[in-house]
Amino acid sequence: MKRMLSGIKPTGRLTLGNYIGAIREFVKYQDEYEMFIFIANQHALTIPIKAAELRRNTKDLIAIYLAAGLDPKKVTLFLQSDVPAHAQLGWIMTCLSGYGELQRMTQFKDKMAKQETGITAGLFTYPSLMAADILLYDPEYVPVCQDQQQHVELTRDLAERFNKRYSDTFTIPEPLVTKVGAKIYDLQNPTKKMSKSESSPKGVIDLLDDPKSARNKIKGAVTDSLGHVAFDPENQPGVSNLLTILSALSGESIDSIVARYEGKGYGDLKEETGQAVHDFLTALQAKYKEILAEGKVDAILKEGAERASRIANKKISKVYRKVGLSL
Ligand code: ATP
Ligand code: LTN
Numbered sequence: 001m002k003r004m005l006s007g008i009k010p011t012g013r014l015t016l017g018n019y020i021g022a023i024r025e026f027v028k029y030q031d032e033y034e035m036f037i038f039i040a041n042q043h044a045l046t047i048p049i050k051a052a053e054l055r056r057n058t059k060d061l062i063a064i065y066l067a068a069g070l071d072p073k074k075v076t077l078f079l080q081s082d083v084p085a086h087a088q089l090g091w092i093m094t095c096l097s098g099y100g101e102l103q104r105m106t107q108f109k110d111k112m113a114k115q116e117t118g119i120t121a122g123l124f125t126y127p128s129l130m131a132a133d134i135l136l137y138d139p140e141y142v143p144v145c146q147d148q149q150q151h152v153e154l155t156r157d158l159a160e161r162f163n164k165r166y167s168d169t170f171t172i173p174e175p176l177v178t179k180v181g182a183k184i185y186d187l188q189n190p191t192k193k194m195s196k197s198e199s200s201p202k203g204v205i206d207l208l209d210d211p212k213s214a215r216n217k218i219k220g221a222v223t224d225s226l227g228h229v230a231f232d233p234e235n236q237p238g239v240s241n242l243l244t245i246l247s248a249l250s251g252e253s254i255d256s257i258v259a260r261y262e263g264k265g266y267g268d269l270k271e272e273t274g275q276a277v278h279d280f281l282t283a284l285q286a287k288y289k290e291i292l293a294e295g296k297v298d299a300i301l302k303e304g305a306e307r308a309s310r311i312a313n314k315k316i317s318k319v320y321r322k323v324g325l326s327l
Contacts, residue, residue, distance in 0.1 A: 004033035004176075005139035007040035007080065007130070010057040011049065014064055016205040016214075016277070017184035017194035020248045025143060025178065027069040035075040036137050036308065037065070042080050042087065042129065046122040062297050064207055067287035078304030080133065085312035089132035089319060096158050097128045105154070107147055131155040135162075136312040138171035149175050166322040169315075184245060187221040190237035208288075211281040218242070218274035229261035229269055239266065246273040249280050 006026065014023070029035055039058055062077065070077065080086050102108065105127055111119060134142055134155050142152050152175035159170040186192045188203035196204060205214045223238040231254050233240040246269070247254045261269060291297065320326040 001032075001034045002141065003036070003137065003139040004029055004141045004143065005036040005038075005134060005137050005173075006143050007038050007043070007133050008061060008065075009040045009043050010054060010061050011044050011047070012057065012196040014061065014207045015184075015194055015196050015199075016207065016245065019068065019207060020184050020245070021145070021178050021182045022143075023065060023068045023070075024248070025182070026065070026075075029143070030071060030074045033141065036078075036139065037070070037075055038078050038080050038083075038133070038304075038308070040080050040130075040133065042090075043126055046120055046126050048118060059292070059297060060208070062301070063288050063291045064284070066291050066297075066300070067284050072300045072304065076304050076307045077300060078308045079301055082301065082305035083136075083308050083312050085136055085309070085316040086129065086133055088316050089136055089312075090129035092319060092323060093128040093132045093135070093158055094125050096161055097125070097131075097154070101154065101157075102127060106150055127151045127154050128158070131158045134173055135159055135170045136315045137308075138315075139173050140171065141176045142173045143176040143178065145178050149177055162319075169318060169322060182244075182248070184248075185237060185241045187217055187238075187241070190222055190241045205277065205281075207281065207284060209281065211278040211285070214281055215274035215278040218245075218277055219270050221270065223266050227265065229258055229264065229266070231255075231258055239269070242269055242273045246276055249276045 008022075026035070026037060039061060041054065041058055044054055044057075058079065065077070066072070102124055108124060108127075111123065130148075130151050131154060134152070135158070142155075144152055152173060156172050159172050163169055184194045186194050186199045186203035187205070188200055192198070192203075194204050196206075202217055202220060205217055209217075221238055221242060223242075224236050226236060229239060229243070230236055231240050231243050243254050243257055246252070246257055250257075317326070
């Protein structure tokens with residue numbers, strides 16, 4: 001089985017976009033790959049966050065992933081900070097990264113261009129830590145969203161640089177960029193990505209939203225005045241977004257839904273999509289509550305950290321020998 005690894009930053013609550021674009025994909029991958037998924041909690045410190053909030057986000061994130069179907073028997077699920085080798089290799093990768101190379105990372109450049117205040121040095125060097133997160137485990141594939149692709153490219157460069165400077169040590173990972181069809185848009189502004197940090201509350205469905213209010217958000221979604229149901233993201237972005245959501249949650253193909261809506265209006269489509277979202281959230285939240293009530297999260301993380309550490313510690317010992325840190 002080929003190995004796959006991905007990290008999730010616990011910075012906010014998860015949205016329906018995260019579920020359809022990422023979580024659902026991970027659940028599918030767990031049967032095809034040997035998977036490692038970790039909560040990138042050290043990356044969460046690159047922007048100011050309160051300790052209680054970080055703790056709550058982390059627990060919620062794990063409970064939601066488990067509720068969505070990740071199986072800890074198939075997937076090694078752990079916290080980045082439970083495996084100190086991430087920070088250890090992170091420093092070595094920081095020292096291997098060029099200053100100019102990190103300055104060229106578009107995500108960082110965008111933040112600088114927006115003249116956000118409180119930009120930390122950690123935000124600047126975090127792609128090097130991300131490279132360490134990946135290289136410790138020699139994964140063949142790293143599923144990421146488009147904005148993270150450049151960081152995986154950097155990871156490849158750093159791995160090649162290390163392999164050349166010392167000797168063959170790291171597998172060169174391949175980014176697996178999420179398919180375009182799986183992108184969910186803001187309900188109020190359907191040409192923009194549904195995003196926790198940038199959408200208005202009416203435009204975004206939080207996975208922990210009250211299911212009834214989520215249904216109302218779908219009913220209030222912006223559409224267009226063309227009046228017929230078609231999948232045409234360019235001219236009918238709002239309707240196309242509803243079709244993507246309904247198809248993702250029901251498993252029915254978009255073509256088949258469109259065929260059923262021949263001669264019907266947007267009201268019916270909103271009704272059906274709203275109900276699908278309502279039922280999906282109800283079931284997910286019931287499992288989420290059950291998982292938290294069972295109190296098994298700590299044990300799952302402990303076992304995950306043990307499995308991950310076995311691999312990561314071997315790798316960091318090898319690296320320490322090669323660079324001359326261990327005598
Ligand atoms: P932010 O609100 O800060 O932009 P985000 O909600 O976009 O964050 P990320 O942490 O950047 O979340 O993304 C986590 C994963 O969820 C990524 O794999 C990303 O592709 C996926 N994802 C996030 N939003 C969407 C969306 N609207 N549609 C599809 N996939 C999404
Ligand atoms: N930087 C990513 C999270 C992340 C990650 C990783 C993803 C940290 N380390 C390693 C894949 C592999 C983000 O901000 N979403």
